Amino acid sequence: MxxxxxxxxxxxxxxxxxxxxxxxxxxxxxxxxxxxxxxxxxxxxxxxxxxxxxxxxxxxxxxxxxxxxxxxxxxxxxxxxxxxxxxxxxxxxHPDTGDKMNVIGRMSFQVPGGMIITGFMLQFYRWNLGARTMPAVIFWQWVNQSFNALVNYTNRNAASPTSVRQMALSYITATTTAVATAVGMNMLTKRAPPLVGRWVPFAAVAAANCVNIPMMRQQELIQGICVKDGNHNEIGHSRRAAAIGITQVVISRITMAAPGMILLPVIMERLEKLRFMKKVKVLHAPLQVLLSGCFLIFMVPVACGLFPQKCELPVSYLEPELQDAIRAKYGELVPYVYFNKGL
Incomplete structure (x- = not known):
């Protein structure tokens, strides 16, 4: 190709x-x-x-x-x-290791993977506004959060090593918390107006991202993220830098999902009232998947571009002990440090 x-x-x-x-x-x-x-x-x-x-x-x-x-x-x-x-x-x-990333976890897979999951998740809620079955809610949120967890792990800052046990524990905690959040919000909105019910998937996804991403990248928060000088020399690990990077990724992921998951229910509600749409109900799900892809093909790069992937941080913002170590070795020659925040 x-x-x-x-x-x-x-x-x-x-x-x-x-x-x-x-x-x-x-x-x-x-x-x-x-x-x-x-x-x-x-x-x-x-x-x-x-x-x-x-x-x-x-x-x-x-x-x-x-x-x-x-x-x-x-x-x-x-x-x-x-x-x-x-x-x-x-x-x-991967920008840190140079290793080939798994296909599903690549950001280039966000459009095909995300459009299928988002489209069917929204379509499920459209079909079941009056009677959302708990097993179906749990299934779709589990699929979505499992996909997100894989993307989060694949695009982490790979300079922070993670064991298989830590990864498994993070995955279980992240997906369980995310699914519980979705189920709880689903129960709270059962008697809400139909359009509000259709926005439950986005609210659940936004809340779950605040849990899923930090959990899958918790080693960065515990051990710190690798920071470098302007010449790409490693000069330490910073938990503050990790917190900043992960926060930016959470904001980017929520922004990525927002237009499609907020506007699509409104668009579909309008389209469903058209006469020809009532005659082709079998095409509603494929149409919603296609429209999800149209949103994502623009929102993936826009959301990723909200913040630089290579972040710059003043040394004065780092932990006091790391500041002292840098100044003891380099003096004032290193005013800023740089790190890969992940995607």
Whole structure:
């Protein structure tokens, strides 16, 4: 499979012979200090088509990125080939470890995975506004939170090691708490107006994200997240940095789900009143899944772009003991630290 990544806005590519001298493959194509630049970046790497790229092409992309970093790319390589390789690399490999991420946990899978789960979750509530069965509520929330837990774990800051036991405990705690939240809200809104009932899935998802993400990444909060200086040298671990990163991810995930899960029930309620929609009830569920995908294809990069993935934090905001350790070793040469907040 081949995905055209388009021309670089900062580098002119000679189709016959590209000059790669001075080319830095890790330099962002768009300004990551601006919201628009980050949205463009995430539109590129969360492209759902990358999910279908064969494994051998992903492996080729990793090799090309590594060779470019060493300055030993094959003769005749064009800049646009390297940009395409970097797009595949960023979409499929973890930024901390360089390991290939599982397909379902990648942010590029958020559109196909999220649209199916969100569409059917909302459709279930539409069908069962008058009689929501508890087993069905539990099932769909469990599916959604299991998916979220896998995404949260896959996109964590991988510099904080997590054992299998810790991961299993985090998953059980996160999904159980999330499902309990959804069930409780479902019971509270049984007598609410129909439209309010249709918003229960979003309210449950928003509340569950506040539990699921911190639980799946609790080791970062306990042990601290790896922080580095401007030259990518590790200089310590900070719990405060972890709290900031996780909070930003929670806000991003809720923002990602909000438009589709808030507006779709209103849209479907209007559409259901149309005469031709009453005649094709069998198409209501596929339509809702498709509309969920339309929202997500824009909201995934927009939500991911709310905050920089590489966060900058003043040393003065870190824990006092870490501040002292940094200043004892570097003096005032390191005013800021940097860390990967995850997605």
């Amino acid at each position: 081949s995905i055209t990544s388009g021309e670089s806005p900062v580098l002119c590519v000679n189709k016959m012979e590209a000059d790669l001298s001075g080319f830095n493959i890790d330099a962002p194509r768009w300004d990551q200090c601006t919201f628009l630049g980050r949205v463009k970046h995430f539109f590129n790497i969360t492209d759902p088509r990358t999910v279908l790229v064969p494994e051998r092409e992903l492996d080729w992309a990793k090799v090309m990125v590594e060779k470019s970093r060493m300055g030993v790319v094959p003769p005749g390589t064009q800049v646009e080939q390297l940009l395409y390789a970097k797009k595949l690399y960023d979409s499929a490999f």
